[in-house]
Amino acid sequence: MNLDDLGWRILDGGACAWFDVPPHSAGAALALVDRIAGLTDEHGLPDVNWRTDGMRVRVPGSVIRTPYEQAVQIAAAAKDLGLTPDPAALQTVGLAIDAVDPVAASTFWQAVLDYEPVWPNDLTDPLHRDPAISFEHLDEPRPLRNRIHVDVSREPNAVEAVKAALGRDAYGPYGLTMADGEGNELDLVPGDELSPEPATADWRIQFGAMTFYPTTSPEQASRLTAVVAGLSQNAGVPLLVDLRADGVTIDSGKDQWETDRGGADPRFVALAARIQTAARELDLTPDPSRLRFVQLGFDAVDVPAVRAFWTTLLGYRHDPRPFVTDIYDPRRINPVLFFQQMDASDVERRQQPNRIRLVLGVPSDQIQSRIDAALSAGGQILGEQRLEHYTLADPEGNEVDLILPPWQPQQA
Numbered sequence: 001m002n003l004d005d006l007g008w009r010i011l012d013g014g015a016c017a018w019f020d021v022p023p024h025s026a027g028a029a030l031a032l033v034d035r036i037a038g039l040t041d042e043h044g045l046p047d048v049n050w051r052t053d054g055m056r057v058r059v060p061g062s063v064i065r066t067p068y069e070q071a072v073q074i075a076a077a078a079k080d081l082g083l084t085p086d087p088a089a090l091q092t093v094g095l096a097i098d099a100v101d102p103v104a105a106s107t108f109w110q111a112v113l114d115y116e117p118v119w120p121n122d123l124t125d126p127l128h129r130d131p132a133i134s135f136e137h138l139d140e141p142r143p144l145r146n147r148i149h150v151d152v153s154r155e156p157n158a159v160e161a162v163k164a165a166l167g168r169d170a171y172g173p174y175g176l177t178m179a180d181g182e183g184n185e186l187d188l189v190p191g192d193e194l195s196p197e198p199a200t201a202d203w204r205i206q207f208g209a210m211t212f213y214p215t216t217s218p219e220q221a222s223r224l225t226a227v228v229a230g231l232s233q234n235a236g237v238p239l240l241v242d243l244r245a246d247g248v249t250i251d252s253g254k255d256q257w258e259t260d261r262g263g264a265d266p267r268f269v270a271l272a273a274r275i276q277t278a279a280r281e282l283d284l285t286p287d288p289s290r291l292r293f294v295q296l297g298f299d300a301v302d303v304p305a306v307r308a309f310w311t312t313l314l315g316y317r318h319d320p321r322p323f324v325t326d327i328y329d330p331r332r333i334n335p336v337l338f339f340q341q342m343d344a345s346d347v348e349r350r351q352q353p354n355r356i357r358l359v360l361g362v363p364s365d366q367i368q369s370r371i372d373a374a375l376s377a378g379g380q381i382l383g384e385q386r387l388e389h390y391t392l393a394d395p396e397g398n399e400v401d402l403i404l405p406p407w408q409p410q411q412a
Contacts (some may be wrong), residue, residue, distance in 0.1 A: 002059040003068060006075040006087020009363035011092060015071040018089035019078050021054045026233060027054060028081040030226050039070060044245035045218040047128050049333055050225055052238045056333060073082040087332040092361040094132040096401060099182050102135035108180035109133055111165050112152060112188060126243050130294040131335050148356040148398055149185045153206035156190040163392045184355055189257040195264060199273035202286040206293040209257035211262035213284040214247040221248050227278045235271040240332050253332045295335050299342040300396055305378060307339050309394040312377035313370060357399035364404050
């Protein structure tokens with residue numbers, strides 16, 4: 001039997017599985033978190049993204065270190081608890097940036113995002129929450145602005161440190177825009193406090209309301225998760241809880257801390273205060289420097305058509321709020337996308353290929369269905385097809401690389 005038969009897929013640099021959690025089965029999900037914490041080996045706690053309707057588990061691996069034994073044990077524990085894997089729920093969304101000088105571009109983005117470098121010039125989020133970025137060599141400059149851009153939110157102190165390290169100020173109508181040496185832009189948005197009250201001092205607003213607590217053991221992370229899940233359920237306010245080897249991130253998801261009319265939801269503020277109290281009782285201290293939010297924006301002439309393409313390809317949902325163009329991952333694991341109106345008369349910019357494109361990683365058994373979805377939504381396949389790599393484009397030429405994982409599962 002191999003990992004595929006157990007519901008695992010090789011993705012995102014490891015073995016990944018999504019386990020559905022049916023209604024009224026939160027206890028089984030928390031029991032699985034506890035079992036996973038007890039199964040850690042010398043490599044530490046796997047990445048666990050806990051949601052009210054399921055959880056994603058990622059056991060890191062490589063061509064040198066394969067994660068089969070730990071993955072098999074987790075699959076057996078999930079089966080004992082009645083939790084079913086759903087491989088169709090697995091995907092990763094990242095970025096690729098084309099640059100004449102990839103090293104210089106990588107250096108800029110590393111400073112802005114506080115990512116870790118991986119060979120040769122690529123970058124990854126140390127917490128594996130935000131999209132990874134790869135850099136590829138570009139033969140000739142493309143001087144016009146991209147139609148894809150990035151929003152990043154970090155702590156105010158971190159934002160000022162980035163500006164000082166790069167020796168430049170932000171520009172643009174809101175004073176938030178920065179760009180690497182080749183014009184690839186991002187908006188660097190300083191976060192804010194959830195409220196002025198000491199009871200929620202651990203929390204920050206970075207599009208979502210979030211906090212990060214460093215932990216010293218898998219058992220401590222599991223205990224915090226159980227407490228947060230119970231408080232969240234009692235309050236009727238869903239939360240995103242992401243366990244990592246060195247800490248736990250608790251997150252509302254983008255804008256989910258607000259009321260429909262804007263401003264902090266009193267129910268969420270009260271829940272945040274209770275979580276802070278519980279964390280302090282576990283002797284945990286927050287580290288806001290680890291917090292970050294990343295979303296991706298598209299400039300488009302036909303916003304509905306472009307939005308429909310990405311919704312279909314990624315299996316995302318529309319934000320139901322009027323006048324909001326966001327689409328989001330229903331499991332809130334991959335980045336939010338939003339869309340802005342572009343002037344149809346800006347022909348040269350529309351015709352220039354972007355220097356930024358998306359990278360969609362999916363299991364091998366999803367490749368054809370994703371291609372079919374893209375074509376049905378007005379997309380096209382660009383260039384020569386390779387077994388491990390397809391480049392697709394939306395109706396206005398914004399590109400996405402559809403890739404297979406670099407290594408495949410063996411016998412478990």
